[in-house]
Amino acid sequence: MKNRALVALLTVFVLALPVLAQETSSATSGQSAASQPAQTPAAQSSDQAQTSATGKPLQPPAREGFWGRVNPFARKKYVQRQTQPIRDRLNELDELTAANSKMIKDVDARAQQGIQLASAKADAADQHAIDAGNKAQMAQQAATQAGARITTVEQVVSNIDQYKASAQTEIRFRPGQTVLSQNAKSALDDMATPLKSQRGYIIEVQGFSSGKGQAAIATSQKMADSVVRYLVLNHEIPVYRIYVVGMGNAPVEAASGEEGSKTKRMSGGRVEISLLKNDLEQLSATSNADQPK
Numbered sequence: 001m002k003n004r005a006l007v008a009l010l011t012v013f014v015l016a017l018p019v020l021a022q023e024t025s026s027a028t029s030g031q032s033a034a035s036q037p038a039q040t041p042a043a044q045s046s047d048q049a050q051t052s053a054t055g056k057p058l059q060p061p062a063r064e065g066f067w068g069r070v071n072p073f074a075r076k077k078y079v080q081r082q083t084q085p086i087r088d089r090l091n092e093l094d095e096l097t098a099a100n101s102k103m104i105k106d107v108d109a110r111a112q113q114g115i116q117l118a119s120a121k122a123d124a125a126d127q128h129a130i131d132a133g134n135k136a137q138m139a140q141q142a143a144t145q146a147g148a149r150i151t152t153v154e155q156v157v158s159n160i161d162q163y164k165a166s167a168q169t170e171i172r173f174r175p176g177q178t179v180l181s182q183n184a185k186s187a188l189d190d191m192a193t194p195l196k197s198q199r200g201y202i203i204e205v206q207g208f209s210s211g212k213g214q215a216a217i218a219t220s221q222k223m224a225d226s227v228v229r230y231l232v233l234n235h236e237i238p239v240y241r242i243y244v245v246g247m248g249n250a251p252v253e254a255a256s257g258e259e260g261s262k263t264k265r266m267s268g269g270r271v272e273i274s275l276l277k278n279d280l281e282q283l284s285a286t287s288n289a290d291q292p293k
Contacts, residue, residue, distance in 0.1 A: 163201075167274075167275040168275070170272055174269075175269070177269070180227070188231060203231065205273055207220030207246045220246040222246075225244065228244055
């Protein structure tokens with residue numbers, strides 16, 4: 001009986017010991033809290049800001065009660081009170097991490113926008129430079145063409161009254177005849193047809209006739225007039241481009257390679273048509289070639 005009573009007393013003592021230790025710890029913490037002066041809300045927020053903004057590791061809590069920091073018989077409220085600073089610090093770290101991430105994203109977005117804007121401006125500047133180069137090249141080509149054309153025009157103007165023989169046709173008439181034959185008309189067609197689109201030319205018509213004196217001159221003039229009339233009416237050759245001369249029975253130079261004297265007299269009648277050109281036709285062709293298509 002005595003042994004059983006002793007065991008019961010020991011059991012009750014062991015079970016009551018944690019409760020006494022917890023009450024002692026609560027009383028001690030209450031006394032320490034009472035002994036400290038009360039802080040204003042502003043001071044508390046300032047202390048919290050100082051402890052949370054520094055980023056320093058949490059200080060271990062002070063030794064409390066009979067069991068110290070490790071209490072094998074701690075209650076739920078005690079555990080929550082001990083872990084609350086850790087949860088606060090974790091929440092603060094999460095907020096700081098979220099704020100830093102947002103700030104990094106904002107900075108990255110602004111940097112990307114600045115890079116894109118700078119790249120667009122660089123591309124636009126490159127395009128402007130290319131356009132300027134192309135325009136400069138076109139201007140150089142135009143200046144070169146203008147210089148060449150000016151040189152050509154100067155040459156043409158200096159030689160505007162210099163005509164060179166281009167083609168020559170001879171029309172023969174029987175004695176006493178002043179009407180063109182079919183062969184004569186065909187020869188005039190071959191010479192005058194290409195002249196409709198040309199410029200810078202004149203036609204020289206010289207009539208020669210056998211006989212003597214004014215009669216020969218009048219006959220040669222009639223033969224030359226028949227040629228001029230055909231060119232004006234059938235080929236629309238301007239009259240101001242035709243020069244007519246009745247040479248009468250003037251001696252005609254012999255063709256090169258013929259034996260005998262240098263001049264000879266023709267029997268019957270003949271008309272020499274000479275096509276003379278200057279450089280205006282060449283200038284017109286050059287102008288048409290220089291025009292952009």
